[in-house]
Amino acid sequence: xxxxxxxxxxxxxxxxxxxxxxxxxxxxxxxxxxxxxxxxxxxxxxxxxxxxxxxxxxxxxxxxxxxxxxxxxxxxxxxxxxxxxxxxxxxxxxxxxxxxxxxxxxxxxxxxxxxxxxxxxxxxxxxxxxxxxxxxxxxxxxxxxxxxxxxxxxxxxxxxxxxxxxxxxxxxxxxxxxxxxxxxxxxxxxxxxxxxxxxxxxxxxxxxxxxxxxxxxxxxxxxxxxxxxxxxxxxxxxxxxxxxxxxxxxxxxxxxxxxxxxxxxxxxxxxxxxxxxxxxxxxxxxxxxxxxxxxxxxxxxxxxxxxxxxxxxxxxxxxxxxxxxxxxxxxxxxxxxxxxxxxxxxxxxxxxxxxxxxxxxxxxxxxxxxxxxxxxxxxxxxxxxxxxxxxxxxxxxxxxxxxxxxxxxxxxxxxxxxxxxxxxxxxxxxxxxx
Numbered sequence: 001x002x003x004x005x006x007x008x009x010x011x012x013x014x015x016x017x018x019x020x021x022x023x024x025x026x027x028x029x030x031x032x033x034x035x036x037x038x039x040x041x042x043x044x045x046x047x048x049x050x051x052x053x054x055x056x057x058x059x060x061x062x063x064x065x066x067x068x069x070x071x072x073x074x075x076x077x078x079x080x081x082x083x084x085x086x087x088x089x090x091x092x093x094x095x096x097x098x099x100x101x102x103x104x105x106x107x108x109x110x111x112x113x114x115x116x117x118x119x120x121x122x123x124x125x126x127x128x129x130x131x132x133x134x135x136x137x138x139x140x141x142x143x144x145x146x147x148x149x150x151x152x153x154x155x156x157x158x159x160x161x162x163x164x165x166x167x168x169x170x171x172x173x174x175x176x177x178x179x180x181x182x183x184x185x186x187x188x189x190x191x192x193x194x195x196x197x198x199x200x201x202x203x204x205x206x207x208x209x210x211x212x213x214x215x216x217x218x219x220x221x222x223x224x225x226x227x228x229x230x231x232x233x234x235x236x237x238x239x240x241x242x243x244x245x246x247x248x249x250x251x252x253x254x255x256x257x258x259x260x261x262x263x264x265x266x267x268x269x270x271x272x273x274x275x276x277x278x279x280x281x282x283x284x285x286x287x288x289x290x291x292x293x294x295x296x297x298x299x300x301x302x303x304x305x306x307x308x309x310x311x312x313x314x315x316x317x318x319x320x321x322x323x324x325x326x327x328x329x330x331x332x333x334x335x336x337x338x339x340x341x342x343x344x345x346x347x348x349x350x351x352x353x354x355x356x357x358x359x360x361x362x363x364x365x366x367x368x369x370x371x372x373x374x375x376x377x378x379x380x381x382x383x384x385x386x387x388x389x390x391x392x393x394x395x396x397x398x399x400x401x402x403x404x405x406x407x408x409x410x411x412x413x414x415x416x417x418x419x420x421x422x423x424x425x426x427x428x429x430x431x432x433x434x
Contacts, residue, residue, distance in 0.1 A: 005240040006375045012197075015211045017231040022208045025201045026233070030226055032074045032202075033082045033183035036330040038085035039068055040174040045093070047133050047168065053094075054126070056087045074203050077189035081221070085184060089175055098123055100171045101164070111200055114155050119164060121151045132161045133168060182225040197235070199224070243378045246333070253334040254427025256390070256419040257342065259361050262324055264419035265332060266427040272324040278317040279361060281364055285313055325373055338430030340386035340422065342367060384429040394424035 016137055018026075044052060044059055044101025052058040060083060063069075069079045105111060120130040128148065131138040148378050189200040196211040210233060223236040254266035259279065289306045300304070342363050376380040393400050398411035407421040408414070418425075 007238050010237050010239050012235040013213045014233050015213045020234050021307045022106040023231055030183050032072045034180045036082035037086040045090050045174045050130050077186040081184040097171045101167045118151050118155045185222045196317045245378050249333045249335050251334045252336045253332050254423040255340045256422035264423050266423040271328040278320050282313040325370055336380045338384050338426045340389045340426050382430050384426050389425045390422040394421050
């Protein structure tokens with residue numbers, strides 16, 4: 001059964017500039033919040049602390065005993081949220097590290113299939129992974145001991161363990177942040193009243209009042225984003241909304257995502273024809289801005305105007321993406337969408353202008369927004385295997401050629417628009433696998 005509710009973020013804004021004295025108090029909390037996060041990064045971001053970060057209560061107890069909260073004078077409603085915020089970043093860093101190691105294992109031609117199987121097994125089994133990195137004796141439960149014995153048979157275990165340790169040391173990065181532009185707030189650290197919100201400060205029984213543009217009240221953990229120069233704040237609130245059920249949404253749709261045209265369906269319908277114009281304008285602005293900055297770096301040029309222009313172009317691109325996704329869902333009325341799994345970023349080529357455009361391609365944002373809107377409307381979004389999806393003929397399955405935006409199959413003589421052919425293959429593969 002699909003979930004009946006989904007989580008999305010709403011934002012609240014201050015209705016008038018915050019007094020400088022109050023902004024300094026909020027900025028002080030943000031700086032202490034940053035200090036706590038950096039302390040956790042430094043102390044628990046390494047290999048030796050890996051057993052402590054899951055589920056994290058050991059870190060919480062040790063941080064309580066460290067005396068850091070007392071030395072900073074930071075209320076517990078901010079302190080422990082900073083600790084678990086940093087722990088979440090560390091866990092994410094470990095996930096990224098394993099992903100980079102998995103890529104190295106896949107691309108290493110000197111590893112036999114049995115070696116790759118062993119390395120993937122110990123990386124997925126967290127206790128094995130920890131014992132190898134910490135050079136401890138491995139004691140597994142009966143359920144895991146037999147599979148582990150089968151996997152380790154016939155491989156050079158010592159060599160592979162050393163390889164894994166080298167890869168972890170190479171790819172694991174210690175985290176650090178210089179940003180002091182926000183902090184999380186526990187539910188008991190604020191109250192809504194007088195068409196605004198009162199936030200707890202470092203002073204006992206003293207609260208900062210922020211008048212808001214709306215009168216909505218929430219009982220959630222909030223995140224306060226500070227804009228010190230403008231004396232503004234943005235409050236991020238996670239809320240649960242009901243999933244919409246559309247009785248007339250019954251189609252199965254194959255989609256092909258591209259850098260020129262955003263979406264093409266298996267029936268040839270096109271959505272986001274101007275996507276490349278917005279994308280290219282942003283990429284060119286960033287490329288030219290970076291060139292000017294590097295040329296005048298010795299004169300300490302400011303970046304305020306550049307960042308404002310970049311944010312304006314990104315906002316226009318995001319608005320267009322969301323509008324086209326909405327239009328596609330309203331028109332196609334899908335119950336299931338099949339989308340090829342997006343490829344990883346390729347290595348740079350010889351054309352710097354094309355490299356810049358491809359590196360700025362916001363395919364991740366498109367995928368996230370499509371996924372969010374599908375969840376909101378109870379539409380199933382399924383990723384299909386993407387290898388050769390645009391090179392394979394959707395009619396006979398033979399490998400053909402692409403030229404000037406069209407796919408041509410020599411086996412059956414089919415000539416189909418390139419993106420439409422990929423969308424048809426996505427639909428066919430999705431139906432086959434389901």
